[in-house]
Amino acid sequence: MSTxxxxxxxxxxxxxxxxxxxxxxxxxxxxxxxxxxxxxxLVTLALVAGWPLARTFYFSFTDASLSDTAGAAWIGxxxxxxxxxxxxxxxxxxxxxxxxxxxxxxFSVVSVSLEVVFGIIVALLLNAExxxxxxxxxxxxxxxxxxxxxxxxxxxxxxxxxxGIINHLLMALGLIDAPLAWTADASLSxxxxxxxxxxxxxxxxxxxxxxxxxxxxxxxxxxxxVDGIHPVKVFFRVTLPLITPALLVAxxxxxxDALRVFDVIYVLTSNSTNTMTMSIYxxxxxxxxxxxxxxxxxxxxxxxxxxxxxVLYLYLGRRQLGVDE
Amino acid sequence: xxxxxxxxxxxxxxxxxxxxxxxxxxxxGEFVVFVGPSGCGKxxxxxxxxxxxxxxxxxxxxxxxxxxxxxxxxxxVGMVFQSYALYPHMTVYENMAFGLKLAKTDKQSIEQRxxxxxRILQLEELLQRKPKELSGGQRQRVAMGRAMxxxxxxxxxxxxxxxxxxxxxxxxxxxxxRLHHRLGSTMIYVTHDQVEAMTLADKIVxxxxxxxxxxxxxxxxxQQPATKFVAGFIGSPTMNFMxxxxxxxxxxxxxVSTPGLGELALPQDASGKSPGAELSLGVRPEHLRLAEAEGxxxxxxxxxxxxxxxxxVYLEPKAGDTLLIHRSExxxxxxxxxxxxxVPDIEQVHxxxxxxxxxxxxxxxxxx
Amino acid sequence: xxxxxxxxxxxxxxxxxxxxxxxxxxxFPFYYAVITSLKPSSELFQVDFWLSSVDFGNxxxxxxxxxxIQAIGxxxxxxxxxxxxxxxxxxxxSYALGRVRFRGRTTVMLVVLGVSxxxxxxxxxGLFEVIRTLNLYNSPGGLxxxxxxxxxxxxxxxxxxxxxxxxxxxxxxxxMDGATPxxxxxxxxxxxxxxxxxxxxxxxxxxxxxxxxxALTFTLTDSQRTVPVAIALISGGSQHELPWGPIMxxxxxxxxxxxxxxxxxxxxxxxxxxxxxxKG
Numbered sequence: 001m002s003t004x005x006x007x008x009x010x011x012x013x014x015x016x017x018x019x020x021x022x023x024x025x026x027x028x029x030x031x032x033x034x035x036x037x038x039x040x041x042l043v044t045l046a047l048v049a050g051w052p053l054a055r056t057f058y059f060s061f062t063d064a065s066l067s068d069t070a071g072a073a074w075i076g077x078x079x080x081x082x083x084x085x086x087x088x089x090x091x092x093x094x095x096x097x098x099x100x101x102x103x104x105x106x107f108s109v110v111s112v113s114l115e116v117v118f119g120i121i122v123a124l125l126l127n128a129e130x131x132x133x134x135x136x137x138x139x140x141x142x143x144x145x146x147x148x149x150x151x152x153x154x155x156x157x158x159x160x161x162x163x164g165i166i167n168h169l170l171m172a173l174g175l176i177d178a179p180l181a182w183t184a185d186a187s188l189s190x191x192x193x194x195x196x197x198x199x200x201x202x203x204x205x206x207x208x209x210x211x212x213x214x215x216x217x218x219x220x221x222x223x224x225x226v227d228g229i230h231p232v233k234v235f236f237r238v239t240l241p242l243i244t245p246a247l248l249v250a251x252x253x254x255x256x257d258a259l260r261v262f263d264v265i266y267v268l269t270s271n272s273t274n275t276m277t278m279s280i281y282x283x284x285x286x287x288x289x290x291x292x293x294x295x296x297x298x299x300x301x302x303x304x305x306x307x308x309x310x311v312l313y314l315y316l317g318r319r320q321l322g323v324d325e
Numbered sequence: 326x327x328x329x330x331x332x333x334x335x336x337x338x339x340x341x342x343x344x345x346x347x348x349x350x351x352x353x354g355e356f357v358v359f360v361g362p363s364g365c366g367k368x369x370x371x372x373x374x375x376x377x378x379x380x381x382x383x384x385x386x387x388x389x390x391x392x393x394x395x396x397x398x399x400x401x402v403g404m405v406f407q408s409y410a411l412y413p414h415m416t417v418y419e420n421m422a423f424g425l426k427l428a429k430t431d432k433q434s435i436e437q438r439x440x441x442x443x444r445i446l447q448l449e450e451l452l453q454r455k456p457k458e459l460s461g462g463q464r465q466r467v468a469m470g471r472a473m474x475x476x477x478x479x480x481x482x483x484x485x486x487x488x489x490x491x492x493x494x495x496x497x498x499x500x501x502x503r504l505h506h507r508l509g510s511t512m513i514y515v516t517h518d519q520v521e522a523m524t525l526a527d528k529i530v531x532x533x534x535x536x537x538x539x540x541x542x543x544x545x546x547x548q549q550p551a552t553k554f555v556a557g558f559i560g561s562p563t564m565n566f567m568x569x570x571x572x573x574x575x576x577x578x579x580x581v582s583t584p585g586l587g588e589l590a591l592p593q594d595a596s597g598k599s600p601g602a603e604l605s606l607g608v609r610p611e612h613l614r615l616a617e618a619e620g621x622x623x624x625x626x627x628x629x630x631x632x633x634x635x636x637x638v639y640l641e642p643k644a645g646d647t648l649l650i651h652r653s654e655x656x657x658x659x660x661x662x663x664x665x666x667x668v669p670d671i672e673q674v675h676x677x678x679x680x681x682x683x684x685x686x687x688x689x690x691x692x693x
Numbered sequence: 694x695x696x697x698x699x700x701x702x703x704x705x706x707x708x709x710x711x712x713x714x715x716x717x718x719x720x721f722p723f724y725y726a727v728i729t730s731l732k733p734s735s736e737l738f739q740v741d742f743w744l745s746s747v748d749f750g751n752x753x754x755x756x757x758x759x760x761x762i763q764a765i766g767x768x769x770x771x772x773x774x775x776x777x778x779x780x781x782x783x784x785x786x787s788y789a790l791g792r793v794r795f796r797g798r799t800t801v802m803l804v805v806l807g808v809s810x811x812x813x814x815x816x817x818x819g820l821f822e823v824i825r826t827l828n829l830y831n832s833p834g835g836l837x838x839x840x841x842x843x844x845x846x847x848x849x850x851x852x853x854x855x856x857x858x859x860x861x862x863x864x865x866x867x868x869m870d871g872a873t874p875x876x877x878x879x880x881x882x883x884x885x886x887x888x889x890x891x892x893x894x895x896x897x898x899x900x901x902x903x904x905x906x907x908a909l910t911f912t913l914t915d916s917q918r919t920v921p922v923a924i925a926l927i928s929g930g931s932q933h934e935l936p937w938g939p940i941m942x943x944x945x946x947x948x949x950x951x952x953x954x955x956x957x958x959x960x961x962x963x964x965x966x967x968x969x970x971x972k973g
Binding site: 029030031033034035037038040041042044045047048049051052053054055056059064066069121122125128130134136137138139140141142143144145146147148149150151153154155157158160162163165168199203204207208210211256259260262263266267278279282283286287292295296299300302303306310 | 708711712715716718719720722723725726729737738739740778782783785786788789790793795801804805807808810811812813814815816817818819820821822823825838839841842845846849873874875899902903905906909910920921922924925937940941944947948951952954955956959962963966967
């Protein structure tokens, strides 16, 4: 009776009826109401995000200083690059800037990679059935809930060169002979920072991966078990491909966060150039050196880098967004 | 209460034309059921009447009011949804009073109307409960109560029983029928279940691909289906169809030849059809008689279903692959593997032409 | 014991060992901070894994400072105000984005998502100017305003996914009852959204409570600071003379409420985090 043709027509109908009151009074009232509801949010976002961002772009082409942003004079791209008196000046010639770019990239790639690996391990463990699983999950959430400043301070204390428990343990185990200056030593401080960041953000990655794991179909695991396939093989052949979309989202979220990292490094190692990131560089110029023009130029560059990653994310996430609609 | 008049109604979603030039008159106090396969536009039509969707073209009148552009609350309609859609955080009383409150009815009248509705639906005991504390049937009644409380001119039902289990469905079907007798208000009901349609309706509207296939009383639709589609859609088990060739005939009757059954003389008016025309012969399962096989008229019994009060006998068809069904009261003397002859009740045979239209039986047809 | 049982036992041991390692790794730093904060200053520089005696001297010291108490007050004021504003603006916006089809909806969604990706430092100079113009520099108002840049997009995004899950027929029933969109939100949806609102509000609260960069930049005096800044700026004579006891006491003080909240609402938090990220 109902041919395939009429079935598919009904699906089309069902899809387009969802939420559509095309042309009626109700429909027009709803659209008007929707915009009324959106305006306060959009105005707020324009005030705290849109306008300030535009001003930052503008300042980056001026000689604005913190005490007098209104009287800024247009100086073109001099903050970025300028040739003067036989020498090149500007951010793009500043070795400290390039050092902080390198630091940021190194920090982001290493810490996000570690977080993903450990996050998957923790998620796999939490996905297994065992007594007290809820308790372990709650415990794993603790590092996430602790304010970054506090976790940085806690670790700074544990990593303290003279009285820190880490040095104490390592010496007791005979792994090192003399205490290490974790946050001061140029070769160690970046790793100390990464260690703290990884500790704090594993829970986030683990929870996202866990959510993805819990949506996996159980039967294909039972099938694999019946077929006697080795669990490690099952993980790489079945689990990993299936959670890749969620993993990708987690990675990009974390990557965007890591690229703008500020507080953990500021507290642990202050303005040391060994660990200086782009955010710290920009803020130092802006606030401590009061050079709003120059600092804004650095901020703009950071924004462009992050915008690039965001566009990539939107491109990847678009498909998911499309499914929802 | 009001009659509903739809004239040349069209509904287009994007590039999909859902409702096509539809005309329909629903009388005051009538119980009208829209049936049809999924995708036929029956739900869309109901939503157009409710005001949840707007018509693309055409005119819609309730009584004498043109309601094309009126929002639901100004149309005076109440609607019962398939999932009930009760407000989960409100008590039964609040659910029913919500619409009245929004209409700024004074407190006393609200209470009076809610209590009256609750009395009719026997919900008095449940007024202070939340929806999650109610059974499926009780929720269904609350949903009806909410739709009725504002005393709408027209009550709309969108497949209201499809979320209930079979026995409860029969019970609620009865309650809805009794409610209609008691209130006497205009009701429009959408379902894909032809049993609901047959048992509830004063008037059934069979829809197909956005057009009305036939409108009529349950009896008319069953006995005089206007098209092969209606004939096949109404009735369970479904009507048997067999190919037939017109041998000859006039305004008073015709002769056809059907594989297996041989030549039959039928009362249908075949004027305007030339001999040799391809027809389709339809017989309901209860209008067939089985007899000992006789020459060409021999069909193999491939399955016998015993249902207690009656028996369905399935037979291998001569053409096509849809099994033929014979229905009779139990017990049956026929068994699997037997070869039997089919003898149709000539008065109850239907003929459909190549465009699936039914051939009329001498003047009797016009009534449909 | 046969080979199969041996392997099974080894697996069990391995699993519980891994669980133990993870538990210690997750909890120990916080535990060690608690221990340090409860030590008398004389024992501070000696490494202990548990307490022999409890001394509240460090807590007495930080709570005797007006600026620390003021900082806690500021943090509470700022975080609660931010949550309130974000939810107020977020609920109505999420109704529009989650339940109404209109031209430009996808664009608005992308703008919201884009803003949540903003590096804070990129708006620092512009926002500094806005705050100074509005006369909000060095006041909680400036922080409340600036924190909406990360709490609002997040709130809108999560509430939108929750809004979409509410059944269509419920809204249609409200329309049949004559409800306007505003009535539908306040009388029908809001009562059903409380769990989602609690989750989102909690996450926004934690984000605001923990924020550092804006708080450091937009406040100047001790009395206007929030707790994270106050802790970061506790200092002694030099790097080696930092008063670790009071720092740890302050750290524990601001963390314990959060840890308790997380323990109580862990299920909600997990669903909120994943709704914001997985579905985003």
